[in-house]
Amino acid sequence: MSRLDIKTRDRAQRAVEGLYKDLERRIIASPPGQCPVDMAASFLKLCHAQSCGKCVPCRVGLGQLLNLIDEVLDLSEDVSLDTIPLIQRTAEAIRDSADCAIGTEAANMVLRGLIGFREDYEEHIVRHRCTESIQKLKQPVPCVALCPAGVDVPGYGALVYEGRYADAVKLIRKDNPFPTVCALICEHPCEARCKRNLIDAPVNIRGLKRYAVDHCGTVPVPEKMDDTGKNVAIIGGGPSGLSAAYYLAIMGHKVTVYEKRNHLGGMLRYGIPSYRLPRERLQFDIDAILSAGVAMETGYDINDVKNITELREKHDAVYISIGAHTHKEIGIEGEYSRGVLSAVEMLRSIGDDTMPDFLGKAVVVIGGGNVAMDVARTAKRLGASEVSIVYRRRRDDMTALPDEIEGAIAEGCQLLQLKAPARIESDEAGEVKALWVKPQIAGEADPSGRPKPADAQAQPERIPCHIIIAAIGQGIDAKSFEKYGIPVNRGNIKADASSGIENILGVFAGGDCVTGPSTVINAIAAGKVAAANIDTYLGYHHAIECDVEIPEAGSLDKKPCGRVELKMRYAGERGSDFEEIEQGMTEEEAKQEAMRCLRCDHFGLGSFKGGRELQW
Ligand SMILES: Cc1cc2nc3c(=O)[nH]c(=O)nc-3n(C[C@H](O)[C@H](O)[C@H](O)COP(=O)(O)OP(=O)(O)OC[C@H]3O[C@@H](n4cnc5c(N)ncnc54)[C@H](O)[C@@H]3O)c2cc1C
Ligand code: SF4
Ligand code: SF4
Numbered sequence: 001m002s003r004l005d006i007k008t009r010d011r012a013q014r015a016v017e018g019l020y021k022d023l024e025r026r027i028i029a030s031p032p033g034q035c036p037v038d039m040a041a042s043f044l045k046l047c048h049a050q051s052c053g054k055c056v057p058c059r060v061g062l063g064q065l066l067n068l069i070d071e072v073l074d075l076s077e078d079v080s081l082d083t084i085p086l087i088q089r090t091a092e093a094i095r096d097s098a099d100c101a102i103g104t105e106a107a108n109m110v111l112r113g114l115i116g117f118r119e120d121y122e123e124h125i126v127r128h129r130c131t132e133s134i135q136k137l138k139q140p141v142p143c144v145a146l147c148p149a150g151v152d153v154p155g156y157g158a159l160v161y162e163g164r165y166a167d168a169v170k171l172i173r174k175d176n177p178f179p180t181v182c183a184l185i186c187e188h189p190c191e192a193r194c195k196r197n198l199i200d201a202p203v204n205i206r207g208l209k210r211y212a213v214d215h216c217g218t219v220p221v222p223e224k225m226d227d228t229g230k231n232v233a234i235i236g237g238g239p240s241g242l243s244a245a246y247y248l249a250i251m252g253h254k255v256t257v258y259e260k261r262n263h264l265g266g267m268l269r270y271g272i273p274s275y276r277l278p279r280e281r282l283q284f285d286i287d288a289i290l291s292a293g294v295a296m297e298t299g300y301d302i303n304d305v306k307n308i309t310e311l312r313e314k315h316d317a318v319y320i321s322i323g324a325h326t327h328k329e330i331g332i333e334g335e336y337s338r339g340v341l342s343a344v345e346m347l348r349s350i351g352d353d354t355m356p357d358f359l360g361k362a363v364v365v366i367g368g369g370n371v372a373m374d375v376a377r378t379a380k381r382l383g384a385s386e387v388s389i390v391y392r393r394r395r396d397d398m399t400a401l402p403d404e405i406e407g408a409i410a411e412g413c414q415l416l417q418l419k420a421p422a423r424i425e426s427d428e429a430g431e432v433k434a435l436w437v438k439p440q441i442a443g444e445a446d447p448s449g450r451p452k453p454a455d456a457q458a459q460p461e462r463i464p465c466h467i468i469i470a471a472i473g474q475g476i477d478a479k480s481f482e483k484y485g486i487p488v489n490r491g492n493i494k495a496d497a498s499s500g501i502e503n504i505l506g507v508f509a510g511g512d513c514v515t516g517p518s519t520v521i522n523a524i525a526a527g528k529v530a531a532a533n534i535d536t537y538l539g540y541h542h543a544i545e546c547d548v549e550i551p552e553a554g555s556l557d558k559k560p561c562g563r564v565e566l567k568m569r570y571a572g573e574r575g576s577d578f579e580e581i582e583q584g585m586t587e588e589e590a591k592q593e594a595m596r597c598l599r600c601d602h603f604g605l606g607s608f609k610g611g612r613e614l615q616w
Pocket of ligand 2: 146147148149150151153176182186187188189190191205206209521
C-alpha cells in the first residue's frame with residue numbers, strides 16, 4: 001500500500017457536489033411568499049446533515065431544535081407559546097457551546113428567525129396556520145412579484161417569442177411607462193428568484209425587454225378616458241413624477257408636471273450617462289408619456305411655502321417627486337479647494353450639455369457605488385489622463401453592480417481599495433494637488449455582514465491629482481416642503497405605503513425623495529401607486545387595462561440551455577466616446593431566451609395562486 005495517495009474525488013463525492021449545486025439553485029429560486037417557519041425547519045435539517053458529529057451541542061442540539069420547530073409546524077399536542085422561549089434557549093445554548101461555525105451559525109439562523117418572524121411561530125401555535133401576510137402573498141409568479149411595478153414578464157416574453165414587439169411594449173406600459181429606459185438600465189430585481197434557476201440560470205428578462213423596444217417601432221399609448229374635470233400637479237419630472245402623470249392623464253385627469261430644470265427626465269438625464277442611456281432613447285419614453293396628454297412647465301422651481309401653497313390651491317391633488325439631488329460632504333480638510341466637485345454637480349452640468357474640461361487631468365473619484373462608477377467612466381471619456389476610484393472598503397463590499405465595476409476597470413479606471421480619504425492637499429492658489437488616504441484593513445462585520453474598514457496603522461499615502469469627485473451619496477432638498485408642514489424623517493419626505501402624507505389631504509409623495517436614492521423601477525412603481533391612490537382620492541376607480549392577448553403556454557423546453565448575455569462594445573473602443581456601449585440580442589438569441597421562460601403564469605403555483613392581473 002502506498003504511503004500517500006493523490007486525492008481524487010470518487011463518484012459519491014462528485015454526486016454530492018452536484019447535489020450542492022442543485023440545492024444552491026433551488027434556494028435561489030425560492031419564490032417570495034414561502035412560510036418562514038417551514039423554511040427555517042428545512043434549512044436546519046440541512047445544517048444538521050452538515051454536522052461532523054464531534055461536538056454534542058451540534059450533533060444532538062440541532063436535532064432537538066429541529067424537533068421543537070417540527071412540533072410547531074405539525075401542531076403537536078405538547079406545543080404551546082412556551083415552546084418559543086424553549087427554542088430560543090436551546091438555540092442560544094448551541095450558539096454558545098458548539099465547537100465550530102456549523103453549529104453556531106445554524107443556531108444563529110434560528111435566533112435571527114425568532115426576531116424576524118416571531119409572529120409566524122405564534123400564529124402556527126395559536127391558529128395552526130401561516131400569518132395572513134404570508135397567505136396574502138399567494139405564491140405569485142416570482143418575476144412579476146419581484147418587479148416593483150409588477151410588469152407581466154411571462155406575457156411579454158411570450159409576445160417577443162411570437163415577434164409581436166409592439167404588443168409586448170403595450171403590455172409593459174400597462175404597469176411601467178418607461179419600457180425603453182428599463183430595457184436599457186433597470187437593475188432587474190425580477191431575475192433574482194426566476195424559476196428557471198431550478199434548471200440553469202434566470203431568464204434574461206431585461207434583455208428580452210430590450211429586444212422588444214429595439215424592434216417595436218412607434219407604439220401609440222392608450223386613449224385617454226373621459227375627462228374628469230380634476231387637475232393634478234406633479235412636482236418633479238423624473239421617472240416617478242412622469243409615471244404618475246402618465247397614468248393619471250390616461251384616467252382622464254388634467255395633469256401638469258412642474259420641473260425645476262430645463263429638461264424632463266430627472267436622474268435619467270441629469271445622472272445616468274448617455275453611454276448607458278442615450279438621450280434619444282430616453283426621449284422616446286418621455287414623448288410617449290407626453291402624448292398621453294401630460295402638460296409640463298420646465299424651469300419651474302417649487303422652492304418656497306408660498307408657491308407650494310399656490311400650487312395646492314390651484315390643483316385637486318399634488319404629487320411630490322423631487323428626487324435626491326443634493327450632495328453629501330466628504331468631511332475632510334481641504335474639501336473646498338478648487339478642483340473638488342460632487343458627482344451630482346458634475347452629472348447635472350453634463351445633463352445641461354456643459355461638459356467639464358478634464359483633458360489630460362488626473363482624476364480621483366471617491367466612492368464605491370454605481371454613481372462613482374458612472375462618474376469615473378465619464379471622466380475617462382472626457383479625456384482624463386488617469387482615473388482612480390478610491391474606496392475605503394474592499395471591492396467585494398462595493399454597492400456598485402459587479403458589471404459596472406468590471407466596465408470601469410476595463411475602460412482603464414484604476415480601483416484603489418481599502419483607502420480612506422484623509423485630507424486634500426492644495427497649492428497656494430487653492431488648486432487641488434493630491435488626495436491623502438489612510439490605508440484600511442477589513443475588520444469586524446457590521447450588522448449587514450459587510451466588514452467595517454479600520455485603520456491599518458500604515459503610513460498615509462499621497463495620490464497626486466488635479467480633480468477630486470465625491471460620489472458618496474445624495475440628499476434631499478425638502479426644506480421648503482418641511483416648512484409647508486410635510487413631515488420629514490432623517491432628510492426624507494415621510495409618506496405612507498399608499499404615497500399619502502399623514503394629515504395633509506390631497507398631497508402625495510414618492511420616489512427617491514421618500515426612499516432616499518434608489519432605482520428607476522422603484523421610482524416608477526411609486527408613481528404607479530400614487531396614480532392609483534390619487535385617482536381614488538379624487539373619487540374615481542379607473543382601471544388601467546391592456547387588451548393585448550397573451551399567447552397560450554405551449555410545451556416547455558426544460559433541457560438545460562445557456563442564458564444569453566448582452567454584449568458590450570470593445571472596452572478599448574467604447575471608453576473614449578459617449579455612444580451606447582451595450583448591444584441588444586439577435587433574433588435567434590431573443591427567441592432562445594424567450595423559450596427558456598417556464599411560464600410560471602401557467603404552470604406551478606403562480607398560475608392558480610398568483611395568477612395574472614389584467615387590470616390594477
Ligand atoms: C449617476 C446615477 C446613475 C444611476 N443609474 C441607475 C441605473 O443604472 N439603474 C437604476 O435603476 N437606477 C439608477 N439610478 C437611480 C435612478 O436614476 C433614481 O432612483 C430615479 O431617477 C429616481 O426617480 P425620481 O423620479 O424619484 O427622482 P429624480 O429622477 O431625481 O427626479 C426628480 C425630479 O424633480 C426635480 N425637482 C427637484 N426639486 C424640484 C423642485 N423644488 N421643483 C420642481 N422640480 C424639482 C428634479 O430636477 C428632477 O427632475 C442612478 C442614479 C444616478 C444619480
Ligand atoms: S422593469 Fe425591471 S424589474 Fe420590472 S420586469 Fe423589467 S427588468 Fe424586471
Ligand atoms: S421562468 Fe419565466 S415566468 Fe417563471 S420566474 Fe422566470 S421569467 Fe418569470
